[in-house]
Amino acid sequence: MAKTLSLYVERNTFIHRVDSINKILYVLVSVAIPLILPYKFVAVLLILISISFLLLAKVMRRVIPLIEFSVIILLSIVIIQGLFHAGNKTVAFHIARITFYKEGLSYAFTLSMRVINILLAFAILVLTTKPSELIEALVKKGLSPRFGYVLSSALQIIPQMMSAVGSIMDAQRSRGLETEGNLAVRIRAFFPLIGPVVMGSLIETRERAMALEVRAFNSREKKTFLNERQNLRSDNVIRLILFSILSLSIVLRVLL
Amino acid sequence: MNKRRLWSFNFTTATLVLIPAAIGINYIGKLFAGVLKLPLWLDSIGTALASMLSGPVVGAISGAINNIIYGLTMDPISFVYALTSIAIGITVGIIAYNGRINTLWKSIIAGVVVAIVAAIVSTPLNVIFWGGQTGNVWGDALYAYLIAHAVPVWIASFLDEIVVDFPDKIATMIIAFLIFKGLPRKLILLYQSGENIEKLD
């Protein structure tokens, strides 16, 4: 596993330079608008906009592993809903002797567009933002620094624990632990594997807590930040655009 | 039993450091389920342990942050299922506080309760995002069978979810119980001390 949990792809594009908070706002707006204006073309439009941002950020190829799992589920949904959806009346087409219905397919399509829209909006956030910068941006805006710490440290502690597990697995296997075979064998393998790492991690929490305390973790002073990010004028412009679009869609909803 | 109030939002440094460890344990559980090809998710063991050690609030937060991190680093839809993780954390926390999960039977019963709660919270999410499916092969096969036979979507979806949640959550609680039993007393004490320094002599 990578040393830190992050999907960030290092590139030097405009999208990368956008303030992290704005990217979060983009995700929220992208998710909200199809709910406010539930027309199929709205979702499709947003998807196209997200795709263009992803292309601008030159990270389109990295999107695929991110959405793989969901796309597979979506395919199964299209099939199951197309065949068995409750309101199925109108025939869409036949394959061999199996009938797919319009209502089910339409429903599955709407679901899929919603899911893909969310995934792509998130992809922009996740692929173009360094987690440390994102967390710091949130802390600067008011998130408790102690929680900022919880998030930041999780991103490194989790991979550390996973690689410790890898070592334990090898060690136990070399001591003769069977990890393949019938279900009973596999279940019995579970505890010698999980025990040491879990115990170790929990016991370490005490030492780490003490180390944090003596690094002034609970100081009541106003925190300072080593990394100062310059506020770009584009940050405010983008924020304005996002809020305008959101307001516009609410207005449209009320009018239509 | 526990000197702390059940719904305390007073986080000591020790409880904050517990959260990433709990999430790590969730990840490890999930990893093992995959490597050992067990037909379970096993991705809430850490959340359960956090709740047993430190109460429902910390358990809920561990669960929520787990899903947030998973959402930001693997699969964005996990974000929404933070609600389920929160529910699991709260449930285990309440059960542990009121009844001390200290026998195998109690952990199995806890597992049943958690499974039902998790299924109740997940079902609406499943219906909204996945039309009622869960992504688990067996569960979804059952779902397909049920709606093909005109069973209402909500019931079919709930059954889809519970068929996977029962074995998963019961196993999770048994594992959490066994691990908890093996923890050194000093550690458990760290999370459950009273708030005061006594005056000596």
Next chain:
Amino acid sequence: MKKVVVENLKYRYPLSENLALKGISFEVEGGEFIGIIGRNLAGKSTLCQALVGLVPHFYKGAYSGNVEISGMNVLENNISELSKKIGIVFQNPFTQITAAKLTVYEEIAFGLENMGIEIKEMIRRIEYVLHLLDLEKYKDRNPFELSGGQMQRLAIASIIAMKPEIIVLDEPTSQLDPQGSEEVFKAIQSLSREGITIMMVEQKIEKIAQYADRVMLMSDGEVVDFDVPQKIFLRDDLLNYGVQAPVFTRVCRSLNIKNKNTGLYPVTLNEAYELMVRHEHNRS
């Protein structure tokens, strides 16, 4: 002002029946290097933690007596406040990494950000400790990629950057290999030269003899003796306390080579060498 003043310190851990510290009193002057020795469970770590406030604020438990660090009372101030005056380095280099930062440089900044130090000053301090602890070439490395000795030096650097007047080290090399240990002792020597007051628990008795101005012998929650190394290592009952005199001292004792002026045996290699050379010279 005395840097450390301890008056009749008593402490009992929660749910414990016995006192871990049974009435400890001593004082330390600025710039002194104090070595703390004694067998396991003698109370050395508890004492270290009592100096920085982890006892009692982190553990709770039962506490009485008075501990003043540069004039600050430990009971009345929280650990973060005390960290401005006194720092501590623990045994395990790994758990002292916050894990919240991706480079050595930022890791050192962690404590400074918490203290609200202004950026220019932060950078000044970080560069200073990187140099002092010989970590400059690692400043952009991920802390988890360092060796044990490097990690421990990073822990020391992170604490020193906070500019405490006193630093406590609780067996800082017990989890390191010989090279790592040497790196850390070299670093501690640099600290000592900067005038920082140092209190170090160590099992490597030769190191204690080499660096310490005074040595505190602890047993069963009490201070048995607190004196210059030569006097401490003159004691006949050291083994009862789970401690052995430095090898040079033992050798000189068995050869009856002592310093004619003080009547004390040497405690370091250099002292022993000088005396033995003179002894040989006198004999021939």
